[in-house]
Amino acid sequence: MLAVLNNYKLSSIDEHKTFHTIGQKLVTYFQDNVNLQPPVPTTLATICLFDNVTGKLRSIIEGTEITSWRTAASSLVATKYLYFNRIDKTTADSVLAIIGCGVQGRIHAIGMCSTFNISTINLWNRTNSKAESLAVELENMKATFQNKNLKIYVHNSVGECVAESDIIVTATGNRTPLLFGHMLKTNVHINAVGYGQTHHSEVDGGVYENGKIYVDSWTGAEAELKTLNYPIEGEVGEVINGVKETPTQALTIFQSLGMAVEDAVVGQLIVELYEKNKK
Numbered sequence: 448m449l450a451v452l453n454n455y456k457l458s459s460i461d462e463h464k465t466f467h468t469i470g471q472k473l474v475t476y477f478q479d480n481v482n483l484q485p486p487v488p489t490t491l492a493t494i495c496l497f498d499n500v501t502g503k504l505r506s507i508i509e510g511t512e513i514t515s516w517r518t519a520a521s522s523l524v525a526t527k528y529l530y531f532n533r534i535d536k537t538t539a540d541s542v543l544a545i546i547g548c549g550v551q552g553r554i555h556a557i558g559m560c561s562t563f564n565i566s567t568i569n570l571w572n573r574t575n576s577k578a579e580s581l582a583v584e585l586e587n588m589k590a591t592f593q594n595k596n597l598k599i600y601v602h603n604s605v606g607e608c609v610a611e612s613d614i615i616v617t618a619t620g621n622r623t624p625l626l627f628g629h630m631l632k633t634n635v636h637i638n639a640v641g642y643g644q645t646h647h648s649e650v651d652g653g654v655y656e657n658g659k660i661y662v663d664s665w666t667g668a669e670a671e672l673k674t675l676n677y678p679i680e681g682e683v684g685e686v687i688n689g690v691k692e693t694p695t696q697a698l699t700i701f702q703s704l705g706m707a708v709e710d711a712v713v714g715q716l717i718v719e720l721y722e723k724n725k726k
């Protein structure tokens with residue numbers, strides 16, 4: 448995944464400086480890594496940054512953590528603009544479901560509960576003990592969350608997990624659908640993160656058919672969602688900048704594809720911080 452970015456700002460580094468970045472991320476996904484002792488993340492990533500004038504390799508950055516956080520951050524932004532901006536926040540009592548409690552499920556849970564007023568979190572994982580471990584971790588983090596009275600439940604089935612949920616994250620990498628329309632309340636928001644057979648494998652066609660689908664990037668969608676036979680409303684960015692309207696009263700789906708620019712910019716930020724702190 449190659450990204451070339453010119454003339455952009457990193458205000459946390461220097462609000463007057465203009466940055467130019469050429470970056471590429473290499474990703475592997477080895478599902479059996481979880482069975483190793485000690486376990487190794489299934490998704491592993493390395494980010495390379497290149498000098499924008501000479502093309503010379505400038506930095507090699509460990510990209511596994513960056514991948515986790517930037518993916519969750521994209522879902523948080525999508526959830527803010529596609530879900531929280533259309534509900535009455537004064538009465539909002541939002542319930543979150545995490546389907547798949549691996550690396551992404553965990554970071555999404557922490558990110559969502561730290562950022563939004565989530566009153567209940569419902570967890571499901573194929574191996575139940577993993578959901579139970581995440582529940583313990585979240586219980587111990589409650590003091591840092593927006594809603595300190597967060598209720599945490601582990602469920603034995605996906606249907607039970609999502610039945611009362613307003614916001615859903617699917618992060619399993621399952622190759623066939625596990626989330627179906629009949630399981631859902633009305634007006635829910637789904638962040639479909641996992642990559643199985645395709646990006647849209649985890650969610651049944653009936654959900655896409657009745658929902659408004661948003662992506663992180665049109666370019667990514669043209670290449671990576673060729674087999675999704677339902678119309679895409681737009682990019683989340685188009686809702687943010689007002690080109691597309693904020694959806695109202697709808698089932699919304701953020702189809703997360705992952706963008707190389709996210710990795711390149713965070714990589715650049717880390718290099719700039721490293722060099723600044725070295726001085």
Ligand SMILES: NC(=O)C1=CN([C@@H]2O[C@H](COP(=O)(O)OP(=O)(O)OC[C@H]3O[C@@H](n4cnc5c(N)ncnc54)[C@H](O)[C@@H]3O)[C@@H](O)[C@H]2O)C=CC1
Pocket residue numbers: 476478481489490514518547548549550551552572573574577618619620621622639640641642643703704705706
């Ligand atoms: N959209 C994006 O930008 C990104 C997507 N991903 C994708 O997200 C998914 C999850 O990634 P990680 O959390 O890093 O993986 P992980 O291996 O840490 O977690 C996956 C979880 O889902 C469960 N699971 C695995 N296969 C399953 C199946 N067939 N059915 C039901 N549950 C299953 C596992 O028990 C595990 O807890 C992967 O498909 C990965 O490719 C990862 C990074 C970025």
Ligand SMILES: O=C(O)C1=NCCCC1
Pocket residue numbers: 474476490514642704705706
């Ligand atoms: O953007 C990424 O990084 C990934 N996207 C799809 C699945 C693996 C990692």
